[in-house]
Amino acid sequence: MSRKIAKLIDPKPQIIIKAILNFAAISAKNFPKPIVNPVNLLLLALTGWFIPNLATFSQTSTNPPLRLTVNSNQDIIQTDGNLTLREAISIVNGELTLESLSAAERNNISPLTSGEDNRAKIEFSLPPNNTIIELNSLLPALAVPVVIDGTTQPGYAQEDNNINPVPVPIPDNIPAAPIRGLSLLKQGETNFCAPQIRPTPTPIIPAPVPTPVPAPIRGLGFLKQLVSQGSTISNFPIPQPVVIIKPTPGVEVFRGFTVASDNVRIRGLSIHGFSSRRRGATANIPPADIFIGDAKDTATLGEKGRARNPSNNPPKNILIDCNWLGVDRLGNPISQLPNANFSGEKQVPTGHKKPGHFQIYRTDDRLPTRSAFGVYVFNSLGTTIRNNLIANHDGSGIITSARANNTLITENILFANGFGGMPDAIRLEGNIDRTRILSNLIRDNAGSGIYFFKSQGSTEIKQNQITNNGRQFEQAAIYLMGSDHQIVNNQISEQPGPGIVVAAYPNSDRNVILGNSFANLQGLSIDLVSQNNTGFHAFLTGDGPNPKMRSLQRRRQAGNFGIDAPVFVSSEFFLNPENGSVTLEGTTKPGATVEIYRVNENSSPRGPLSEAIANTVADEEGKFSLTLTNLKAGERISAIANDSESGTSEPAVNTVIKDLP
Known part of the structure; x- marks a missing residue:
């Protein structure tokens, strides 16, 4: 015994x-x-x-796990009548004992009821006029499973809560596509951002399917402008947070939350202002609103924040949802976009800047300090970033580093990021195998919407709206490195560069790029870079159409194994006067699938690929033929080839549909 x-x-x-x-x-x-x-x-x-x-x-x-209610916006640890966020995290971590608290503080702590998720809960009940928590120093890392839930604050998701929901501007020149897009809820799904009220369970609320609306909106610098314009997606369920977490004015705090444990959830908060300007850019410890990595990772960072020996015990099952990152709840002008209506804007000469655009001198002292990055997935196995508004960061809104396997980035708005550093809305580095980027709105960022840099592993990028990026740098909307990625059913428009670029170095093969729609590009819809063009510019905007690849060596030196674009047998095809049909013929790689696209613009000899309308398979000799009945005289057609061994090709030279003379 x-x-x-x-x-x-x-x-x-x-x-x-x-x-x-x-x-x-x-x-x-x-x-x-x-x-x-x-x-x-x-x-x-x-x-x-x-x-x-x-x-x-x-x-x-933590047995049983506790519910802790933060009722003070102070950033202190002391025995008084209130419980602060810093105290709550310290208690959950086991760094602060219950006996060290006053009786009044212990009144804000209770065990969870049976049947609840077996994690500690940090909830909020701040006074209505004191919901801004200003940090004096870095918060303790989240070292145990915990839910930090801003939706529990009274007033969350109320009708008088200023901005609820967030309207989202949608350009009018993107053709409709049979995709889910940003309809965040299907029948029977849970409204993820609904306020958490005990003990009543969160109701199941279906959301309407969004439809494009007219009048594209450019140059939005104020969050309130997102509301005042009529171009919206109805009921986008990212309510305005009530609880704001930011540094104390004049104090540099380089990180909001540090996630160092499995099973952590952060939701319903506004988090912004976390940077490390006084520490020298991102020298050793990455600054971010939310940093995800094992506690050992922050002690093993090398030059420029890269991991020397990342921990083999990375956090798993992390959920970041329903937050406003980089955005103040009041809609203050945290940053300004180029060519916005702002009295302090001046032209600033900057290399690789989009012609005719501006950088902004921020002369308005109301502008708070911007965060360096939004969510920094430094080392994790299974992080979900869902239903967040991520905007106005100096660098990328979402960035990965050493390891980010099984990451899901879905149903977020990424807006106006990258004007003071890493310019891409989403930047993927390190091991990103099985990462998925689904149904996001990515617009008005400084560089690419999604940029891969020497990453390992395959990803899925599906059903995103990527528009009006490259506001400061001429870059591709999506820049791919690596192999076996799937880029499917995205809507890409208003880009001062190509739509999708596939790098030649490192080797990038078998990338499937199908069903996407493109509009108003300054480059090819799909650009396969050759190793003959590996200069700086090629790593931003590609290298234009490839000549026909006539040798194995040339193919090995190009993205997607240099698969040739299809070739139509004629620059024009004629409608059958009896039934209005037209037969398209051409050649491509034997056995390849040919996807036919309608071209709605006369801006390029190759595309842009506006709308996928049909597909067929080439025979053993590489010949393809198909008859269509949905084309009219004057319409332009292009095509791409897709092969399981190589991937997807660049667009074919356009052909025109005509009536018989």
């Missing part, structure tokens, strides 16, 4: 128990009547150990 008891407690009391039992055995052997009952002695010892350590034991084991 003594062994069973010893196994239930830590090594220090085990030593005490062993000594007590040895003493009892000796006394029983040497005295006819033991001088002490060993059972009583054991109970006495256990009582003496458990009583002073009860609070610590209950917190380090």
Whole structure:
């Protein structure tokens, strides 16, 4: 029995128990009547150990997990009548004991009810006029499973909460596509950003399917302008957070939350202003609104924040949802976009800047400090970033580093990021295998919407609206490195560069690019870079149409193994006067699938690929032919080829549909 008891407690009391039992055995052997009952002695010892350590034991084991209600916006740890966010995190981590709290503070702590998620809960009940938490220093890392839930703050998602929901501008020149897009909820799905109210469960609320509306909106610099314009997606469920977390004015805090444990959720908060300008860019410790990585990772960073030896125990099952990152709840002008209506704007000469655009001198002292990055997935196995507004960061809104396997980025708005650093809305580095980027609105960012840099692993990029990016740098909307990516059913428009570029170096093959629609590009819809063009410019905007690849060596040196674009047998095809049909013929790689596109613009000899309308398969000689009945005289047609061994080609030279003379 003594062994069973010893196994239930830590090594220090085990030593005490062993000594007590040895003493009892000796006394029983040497005295006819033991001088002490060993059972009583054991109970006495256990009582003496458990009583002073009860609070610590209950917190380090987190059994049962606790609900902690933050009711003060102060950033202190002291015995008073209120519970602060810093105190709540310290209690959950086991760094602050319950016995060190006042009775009034303990009134804000209770065990979770049966049936709830077996994680600690940090909730909020701040005074209505004091919902801004200004940090004086870095918060403790989230070292145990916990939910930090801003949706519990009274007033969250109320009709009078200024901006609820967030309207989203949609350009009018993107053709409709049979995709889910930004309809965030299907029938029967949960409204992820609904306020969490105990004990009533969150209701299931279906959302309407969004439809494009007229009048593209450009140059939005104020969050309130997102509301005042009529171009919206109805009921976009990212309500305005009530609780704001930011640094104290004049104090540099380089990170909002540090996630260092499995099973952490952060939701319903406004987090902004976290940077490290005084530390020298991103020298060693990456600044961000939310940083995800094992606690050991921050101590092993090399030059420019890259991992030397990332931890082999990265956080898993992380959920970041329903937050406004980089955005103030009041809609203050946290940053300005180029050519916005702003009294402080001046032209600034900048290399690789989009012609005719501006950088902004921020002369308005109301502008708060912007965060360096939004979500920095430094080292994680399974992070979900869902239903967030991520805007106005100096660098990327979302960035990965050493390891970001099984990352899901879905149903977010990424807006106006990258004007003071890493220019891409989403930048993917490191091991990103099985990462998915689905149904996001990515617009008005400084560089690319999505940029891969020497990453490993395959990804899916589907059903996103990527528009009006490259506001400061001429870059591709999506720049791919690596192999076996799937880029499907995206809507890409208003880009001062190509739509999708596939790098030649490192080797990038078998990338499938199908069903996407493109509009108003300054480059090809799909551009496969050749290793003959590996200069700086090619890593931003590609290198234009490739000549026909006539050797294996040339193919090996190009993106997607240099698969040739299809070739139509004629620059024009004629409608059958009897039934209005037209037969298209051409050649491509034998056995390849040919996808036919309608071209709605006369801006390029190759595309842009406006709308996929049909597909067919080439025969063993590489010939293809198909008859269509949905084309009219004057329309332009292009095509791409897709092959399982190579991937997808660049667009074919356009051909024109005509009536017989």
